[in-house]
Amino acid sequence: xxxxxxxxxxxxxxxxxxxxxxxxxxxxxxxxxxxxxxxxxxxxxxxxxxxxxxxxxxxxxxxxxxxxxxxxxxxxxxxxxxxxxxxxxxxxxxxxxxxxxxxxxxxxxxxxxxxxxxxxxxxxxxxxxxxxxxxxxxxxxxxxxxxxxxxxxxxxxxxxxxxxxxxxxxxxxxxxxxxxxxxxxxxxxxxxxxxxxxxxxxxxxxxxxxxxxxxxxxxxxxxxxxxxxxxxxxxxxxxxxxxxxxxxxxxxxxxxxxxxxxxxxxxxxxxxxxxxxxxxxxxxxxxxxxxxxxxxxxxxxxxxxxxxxxxxxxxxxxxxxxxxxxxxxxxxxxxxxxxxxxxxxxxxxxxxxxxxxxxxxxxxxxxxxxxxxxxxxxxxxxxxxxxxxxxxxxxxxxxxxxxxxxxxxxxxxxxxxxxxxxxxxxxxxxxxxxxxxxxxxxxxxxxxxxxxxxxxxxxxxxxxxxxxxxxxxxxxxxxxxxxxxxxxxxxxxxxxx
Amino acid sequence: xxxxxxxxxxxxxxxxxxxxxxxxxxxxxxxxxxxxxxxxxxxxxxxxxxxxxxxxxxxxxxxxxxxxxxxxxxxxxxxxxxxxxxxxxxxxxxxxxxxxxxxxxxxxxxxxxxxxxxxxxxxxxxxxxxxxxxxxxxxxxxxxxxxxxxxxxxxxxxxxxxxxxxxxxxxxxxxxxxxxxxxxxxxxxxxxxxxxxxxxxxxxxxxxxxxxxxxxxxxxxxxxxxxxxxxxxxxxxxxxxxxxxxxxxxxxxxxxxxxxxxxxxxxxxxxxxxxxxxxxxxxxxxxxxxxxxxxxxxxxxxxxxxxxxxxxxxxxxxxxxxxxxxxxxxxxxxxxxxxxxxxxxxxxxxxxxxxxxxxxxxxxxxxxxxxxxxxxxxxxxxxxxxxxxxxxxxxxxxxxxxxxxxxxxxxxxxxxxxxxxxxxxxxxxxxxxxxxxxxxxxxxxxxxxxxxxxxxxxxxxxxxxxxxxxxxxxxxxxxxxxxxxxxxxxxxxxxxx
Numbered sequence: 001x002x003x004x005x006x007x008x009x010x011x012x013x014x015x016x017x018x019x020x021x022x023x024x025x026x027x028x029x030x031x032x033x034x035x036x037x038x039x040x041x042x043x044x045x046x047x048x049x050x051x052x053x054x055x056x057x058x059x060x061x062x063x064x065x066x067x068x069x070x071x072x073x074x075x076x077x078x079x080x081x082x083x084x085x086x087x088x089x090x091x092x093x094x095x096x097x098x099x100x101x102x103x104x105x106x107x108x109x110x111x112x113x114x115x116x117x118x119x120x121x122x123x124x125x126x127x128x129x130x131x132x133x134x135x136x137x138x139x140x141x142x143x144x145x146x147x148x149x150x151x152x153x154x155x156x157x158x159x160x161x162x163x164x165x166x167x168x169x170x171x172x173x174x175x176x177x178x179x180x181x182x183x184x185x186x187x188x189x190x191x192x193x194x195x196x197x198x199x200x201x202x203x204x205x206x207x208x209x210x211x212x213x214x215x216x217x218x219x220x221x222x223x224x225x226x227x228x229x230x231x232x233x234x235x236x237x238x239x240x241x242x243x244x245x246x247x248x249x250x251x252x253x254x255x256x257x258x259x260x261x262x263x264x265x266x267x268x269x270x271x272x273x274x275x276x277x278x279x280x281x282x283x284x285x286x287x288x289x290x291x292x293x294x295x296x297x298x299x300x301x302x303x304x305x306x307x308x309x310x311x312x313x314x315x316x317x318x319x320x321x322x323x324x325x326x327x328x329x330x331x332x333x334x335x336x337x338x339x340x341x342x343x344x345x346x347x348x349x350x351x352x353x354x355x356x357x358x359x360x361x362x363x364x365x366x367x368x369x370x371x372x373x374x375x376x377x378x379x380x381x382x383x384x385x386x387x388x389x390x391x392x393x394x395x396x397x398x399x400x401x402x403x404x405x406x407x408x409x410x411x412x413x414x415x416x417x418x419x420x421x422x423x424x425x426x427x428x429x430x431x432x433x434x435x436x437x438x439x440x441x442x443x444x445x446x447x448x449x450x451x452x453x454x455x456x457x458x459x460x461x462x463x464x465x466x467x468x469x470x471x472x473x474x475x476x477x478x479x480x481x482x483x484x485x486x487x488x489x490x491x492x493x494x495x496x497x
Numbered sequence: 498x499x500x501x502x503x504x505x506x507x508x509x510x511x512x513x514x515x516x517x518x519x520x521x522x523x524x525x526x527x528x529x530x531x532x533x534x535x536x537x538x539x540x541x542x543x544x545x546x547x548x549x550x551x552x553x554x555x556x557x558x559x560x561x562x563x564x565x566x567x568x569x570x571x572x573x574x575x576x577x578x579x580x581x582x583x584x585x586x587x588x589x590x591x592x593x594x595x596x597x598x599x600x601x602x603x604x605x606x607x608x609x610x611x612x613x614x615x616x617x618x619x620x621x622x623x624x625x626x627x628x629x630x631x632x633x634x635x636x637x638x639x640x641x642x643x644x645x646x647x648x649x650x651x652x653x654x655x656x657x658x659x660x661x662x663x664x665x666x667x668x669x670x671x672x673x674x675x676x677x678x679x680x681x682x683x684x685x686x687x688x689x690x691x692x693x694x695x696x697x698x699x700x701x702x703x704x705x706x707x708x709x710x711x712x713x714x715x716x717x718x719x720x721x722x723x724x725x726x727x728x729x730x731x732x733x734x735x736x737x738x739x740x741x742x743x744x745x746x747x748x749x750x751x752x753x754x755x756x757x758x759x760x761x762x763x764x765x766x767x768x769x770x771x772x773x774x775x776x777x778x779x780x781x782x783x784x785x786x787x788x789x790x791x792x793x794x795x796x797x798x799x800x801x802x803x804x805x806x807x808x809x810x811x812x813x814x815x816x817x818x819x820x821x822x823x824x825x826x827x828x829x830x831x832x833x834x835x836x837x838x839x840x841x842x843x844x845x846x847x848x849x850x851x852x853x854x855x856x857x858x859x860x861x862x863x864x865x866x867x868x869x870x871x872x873x874x875x876x877x878x879x880x881x882x883x884x885x886x887x888x889x890x891x892x893x894x895x896x897x898x899x900x901x902x903x904x905x906x907x908x909x910x911x912x913x914x915x916x917x918x919x920x921x922x923x924x925x926x927x928x929x930x931x932x933x934x935x936x937x938x939x940x941x942x943x944x945x946x947x948x949x950x951x952x953x954x955x956x957x958x959x960x961x962x963x964x965x966x967x968x969x970x971x972x973x974x975x976x977x978x979x980x981x982x983x984x985x986x987x988x989x990x991x992x993x994x
Binding site: 281318320401402449468 | 752759783787834946967
């Protein structure tokens with residue numbers, strides 16, 4: 001056994017988990033009240049709020065420029081409870097309905113304390129974000145963002161609010177607030193604004209600064225961080241606290257294998273190169289507890305063709321397994337966790353059009369029996385029985401089994417019939433990013449495995465387990481990054497001694 | 498936000514996650530080569546092997562006597578690959594088939610390195626265990642242990658080896674080796690033997706010794722542990738290493754809520770009072786990485802009445818969702834993770850008998866339509882359609898949908914029909930224990946979040962993520978405890994300086 005080897009690494013994610021004893025630091029290169037690791041959405045907002053609270057702020061960014069994964073995002077912020085944009089578009093919303101929806105869709109085990117606070121203060125957050133200069137066009141896009149020709153509209157549905165069972169749990173309202181930019185790169189616009197504001201605020205930004213372990217006093221207090229800047233190791237002291245804002249870990253294959261083996265099977269990994277879990281590992285090395293590490297946002301974007309929602313999703317047993325009008329991130333989670341990535345979409349000629357994302361056709365036929373025979377992957381009789389049952393009910397305008405919204409119900413009775421292959425093996429557009437991270441209070445204070453605060457340490461964005469604890473809705477990444485960054489920056493600034 | 502409170506604790510699990518700096522230890526009360534935390538199955542075997550390697554051994558047990566959760570177990574060891582008991586009962590097995598089965602049933606993401614080693618050395622482990630004096634009657638019990646009148650037979654199936662799809666993945670063999678004792682308390686017999694042998698080996702056993710944090714040098718090496726003995730705090734030095742063998746965390750509600758929110762819903766928690774995750778938290782506080790913390794063995798023991806396997810399991814959509822002859826721990830996992838604990842069992846009069854575990858009857862009727870109407874919990878027509886389909890095929894002796902073994906197939910056509918309520922809310926016999934723990938090499942060396950060894954620290958049994966990484970078969974707890982305890986004890990003894 002003595003020759004047991006650690007698992008092979010496909011890309012070295014570096015060493016960050018072994019905290020440095022403060023007694024081993026010979027000289028502090030520089031210091032600040034608040035030291036922020038990572039200059040993406042969370043880091044920029046942490047810097048802005050720490051500066052607003054009067055703290056001296058130093059931001060360390062490993063890349064040559066800030067932005068991180070937030071910069072690649074589609075620029076949606078999940079906000080609600082009656083924002084000016086919701087009102088301008090004629091939608092009623094209130095924090096309680098938003099809270100009920102998020103508890104139901106961000107679980108199991110959503111952090112209700114974090115969600116409650118965010119829902120109650122979401123309108124204030126809207127004002128803060130627009131106050132930084134982020135523009136939102138006062139218009140509503142009546143389809144999901146990402147499914148139709150690009151527009152610069154401000155408000156849209158970015159979750160399963162209208163779908164069963166959520167529509168019975170909470171009064172639906174659109175809560176995706178997208179920065180005004182034509183196309184899917186509104187994240188870049190939003191980040192450029194936030195990064196510029198952070199720079200203007202007087203925060204010191206150091207790029208090409210790769211953080212290594214945290215520096216910890218004998219009593220466990222985090223007092224700084226080791227960083228490699230220009231090839232040299234620097235010890236940087238934090239008088240108030242270190243705020244970890246260094247992103248998720250989808251690009252660290254070892255971590256994904258260890259914590260989220262299901263997600264390991266998803267080929268397309270969403271995030272910038274820096275998402276190797278370094279910030280999370282730094283926090284763990286200083287005693288921070290990482291939680292919900294199995295959680296991931298998994299997306300299966302079959303509904304880019306909106307009309308495909310009229311089709312029927314089928315599992316390996318030839319059964320339906322959910323209402324097809326659930327949002328693509330929830331479908332991905334169900335498809336991966338419940339059906340192990342083995343799902344297909346049944347369509348008829350009246351619904352079929354060229355898919356916006358190319359996919360393999362598993363089978364075509366003049367009858368569902370023929371499709372089933374050609375597909376060769378279902379128990380005999382199962383697909384045709386499922387379709388017969390579906391058609392029988394949808395002809396009457398109802399879906400008693402999964403309650404898909406009436407507007408999407410249509411019997412699939414126009415031959416030829418087609419079965420699209422959406423399995424993980426054949427449909428390469430499944431995508432994922434991780435949701436797990438350090439256990440924090442809403443303030444961003446990092447907790448250890450006993451639930452006690454690790455003094456001097458804060459985490460935000462994907463370095464923490466945040467608003468989407470397990471389930472996901474689009475817009476929650478930027479919402480979480482900006483909101484939790486703000487709170488952590490404020491808390492760390494207050495803690496300066 | 499400054500008044501944010503940590504979550505309420507229903508029972509104080511104590512503080513263990515904040516490691517003590519060695520420089521803060523004024524005096525070592527005592528020392529040993531190998532210090533073992535916990536005297537259950539893993540601790541006893543670690544002690545035996547460390548002693549066999551010539552080390553001075555000190556075991557610290559929080560209770561007034563050893564045994565832990567292993568003592569409450571039903572005394573099965575999952576072993577195979579051609580043990581003398583398997584051979585005596587006429588079963589062929591080989592390590593490769595055992596490996597294939599365990600990889601498939603202990604995933605997703607089973608630790609193949611650990612499984613490979615265990616399968617290759619399982620016969621040797623059998624000899625070691627019997628060499629300690631644990632008796633196995635050389636006889637085969639042709640039903641699952643726990644489902645029938647108690648016997649003292651040695652060998653039985655304790656997993657889904659015979660069920661689809663596993664029967665196609667690996668050649669089935671029974672691998673549950675139960676210590677010879679009439680009834681379900683063979684764990685007590687096995688533990689009494691192992692504890693006595695550990696005591697006779699010259700290991701020092703201190704009971705009523707509650708361990709608190711580990712003691713860590715500035716460079717991260719674990720050099721001892723703080724323990725409360727007789728109300729006084731003692732610092733105990735470990736020259737070779739500390740081996741954590743202190744059990745799982747099913748009785749720590751905060752930890753279960755944080756890491757395994759699904760499991761939180763299971764009412765009956767399997768484990769001794771000490772299963773509050775203390776050992777895992779101690780390890781995390783010293784930089785150890787805890788993995789697969791969402792994993793749990795979840796059991797729904799509906800098949801105590803073996804004939805009930807002839808029934809049909811139904812989900813909330815009125816569908817079948819698996820073959821009913823899967824082992825009870827896999828059914829529990831599927832029932833909880835896939836069906837959110839909302840499952841029912843449909844039986845007819847020819848199959849029905851008084852259930853061995855009392856359960857609520859959801860509905861009775863002369864036709865399945867009547868049962869469905871009375872049950873009021875399924876989409877209209879769904880239950881009756883599912884049963885019609887099942888009956889149609891089983892009348893021909895086949896189950897194309899889920900491939901239940903032919904011996905369990907029987908049309909449910911004899912009225913009256915009955916539906917038993919097995920939902921989490923109504924069936925109180927769902928039970929669970931946690932499987933997640935510290936990330937270790939097969940040797941028991943604890944790894945940090947970078948995948949590097951934490952020097953001086955070892956973990957075994959439920960303090961580590963072991964053979965059953967995610968899925969479970971009965972007998973793997975004691976197999977894992979005894980086997981990983983042996984390896985960790987050996988490794989820590991070798992490391993003594």
